Amino acid sequence: MKCIQLLTILLLIINLQVKAGDKWHDFSEKQIITIDMIRDAGLTRVADILLLANDWIVNTIDGFTWQASANGLSSFQRQTWLLMIDGQRMDINIFDITNLNMLPISINQIDYVEIISIPQIIEGEFTDKGLIHIHTVRPEAGLSYHGRLTYGNETGDPGPYRYTEFKSKNVDRIGADRSNEVSFAGKKQYIGASQTDQVYYPTDAAIYNRNQIISGKDYPRINMSSYSFKAGINALKGEHELFAGYTFVEDFLFFKPYGREIPVKSYFTHAGVNGFFMINDKTDIHYRCKYSTNRLKKRANIFDLDFDRELENVYANLEVDRRGSFYQSKIGIRFDRSYAHTKYQLDKDAYSSAAIYGQLNYSLTDNLHQSFSAFLRLDNDKIAVKGQATNSWKINSKQKLISILSFSQRNFEEDNSYWRWAENGYNFLEANSGGYSIIGGINKSQQFTTDIIWKAGINKTSSIEIGALYRFFNNLYFEKQTLQFDSFMESFSSPVQISAGEKGQVGGGRIRFNYQFTPQLGQRFFYSFRTAISGDDIFQDVWESLARHKIGFTLNYHPVENFSMWAMLSYLSSSNWIEYQEAAGQSGGKYSSTVNEAMILDMAAQKWIWHKRIRGSLLFRNIFNQLQKYHPNGASLELRFHIQAEILLDSIWSPE
């Protein structure tokens, strides 16, 4: 009933005649990372873009798989932020782990990335926990080939001293990674196919023994292969795209309830189409549908652990966008159906959800723009209501003040956490000498967010942005563990207690400052601060594992068109992981429950040759060789270098 009432109100709002300005206003608050920024920074893998996301705090155990918290919208415990490629949702999350490197594209296929850190409706999804939306490059006319080869190494190998009393263990080697892409584009259509291989050695001293013991191999290795196909056509007064991809990874999945990495084979398949038809000059119909599978299989391990889990998903979304002289609006409906396949006996192996949503943008005056959106989601018989209101006030030609309020409920069924599966009968933990208990029932959670952002263009070469945020959470669930260190197996263990019904508040702020010294030399500075203001004990403990302060200072120098240098000085404050406190003491100093603060300098240089057909890039990370850790039991990422060569042969042949 509530659902229908809210929808009615939304439709009424859409039909309101309001005074409007002449121009559309972009309400989506986002950070854009372009391919030029990616190239300047010498990034080599898709997951590396997280290192450029100003408002996101990240952590990694092995340096290959990263976890993230988007602008205070979630802790590390719930990796529920969304991921899209060209408007199609990518369901690569496995038990609350989203590894961006599992996407079936390579970093050189990216045109730009939108980092959404504030709840809003994007491409039929409500981004209550954040979104990374990757837009791939549209091929140039004719036949084109792009290829890339990268290699990296972390310092700290034993070298010749391995034959002496100073011997030590080998550390991570990175790559070699390769990617190839062929495409053909005409005036109105294009097709392209790509292939990517990645290799990574999770052999840092902090993780080597765990991985070596469980895999029984001296040199544990992560292998990844992916393939993608893309096609697009401009027809029927619109644009239509097909994207299909397949990724296979031989991985070491850190499964915290089990206290260690588990070797797995992971398969991800995706096929989707999306696009729009223009009905008339004021109305478009957008559609998105996809089919995907996400499967975990056994990779040889001494415990014979086998997740044996596959999630199949079908998704369809239809949206009507309407523009008028008074407003811009959208209204849409979407449907999801998921099928679970496993050897474990599930209570229910299929599950559906549906959603209906709408958004209205309008201008009260030339300087005052507003946006309202509502999103109603139905999971079985549970309704989750989500909505957002934005007010953008253009104070004068140089200043703007934006305020964004959002409220969202979230059904337990929306998460892809292990606990959702476990509650449905997936008893991997119990079958492998583990267990868990839930205190309180896991119910619908609520989230209320406020963001206020002031933006000012000081002059043509500089701009400043200051923001404040507030988040209120209710009815969250957290894993509570007191991990014990097993010195024989070099791993951790603890019974898991799921504490439900938790609440808390988060507050913070940020400053960004961009300044272009000269046309060749520019700098960007940002500082962000987030902390738990109040809340239940476990809420505050979980938020202690996120660094409160993050600072980044980037210099970009393009002395000539075909050569550039880039440097980034970044600071991340310390974090405290209370669940590792006892294990840290038991490990005899090998691990610590505190991840120390770190000030890290990265530098890169790139050179284009042959009229921008070939690019060479050299990146040094952690130049001062500081102790750079993101997780208490994770690798320390010492001074390392990445070298890459890219070849871009566009329009080699054209039929015309």
Added chain:
Amino acid sequence: MNIKKPFFLFICSSNIILFVLTPGKNELHAQSKTQAFDSFKIGLKFITNTNRNTFHNYWNPEKGFECFAEMPFYYGSVQAGVHVFLYNDKDNDIPEFLTRYFYLGWGKELPLPLKINWFNGFRVGSYQMIFDDDEINETQIMESELGAGLSSRLSYPVYKKLMVGISVSYIAVFTYKKVELTFISVGADYTFTTPKWIKDILE
């Protein structure tokens, strides 16, 4: 001959001074338009290791050689080269090993009186160590690590574009226990004019 720390400080300070002398915009553009990639120099040097530290308690440095190519860049010059050197074991339980240091470098040449040129720069690259050890598997025979260092060269023209020179260089290999090596080398190099089509590609 032991090379002591002050010597490194001298090399470092000379390089720091060069960095401080950052090019002005006009100066850089002047070189970028007129000199970058105009010529290329190839050279060969014979090298000897001169310092002694913990590393040398286990291995005796033999002799080695270095080939390099150098081109004017938008500012200063860029280098690419390989340095090959053999280290003999002092103890039969420890194998000898051959090193190959593939590097890229950058530096700036300054003219001195008497037609002498003084080049100072830095290098980074992959320092590969190939062990003469039959008891380990093939994947472990070669190990590579980041190597970085400084170099300084005095050169003198002897015939047209043929120069002879003497160089000192310092390499730090970033193994868990760092290997620090200094070398003195003597050699010759010859400068060619870059064919237009190669310059066109490199620009």
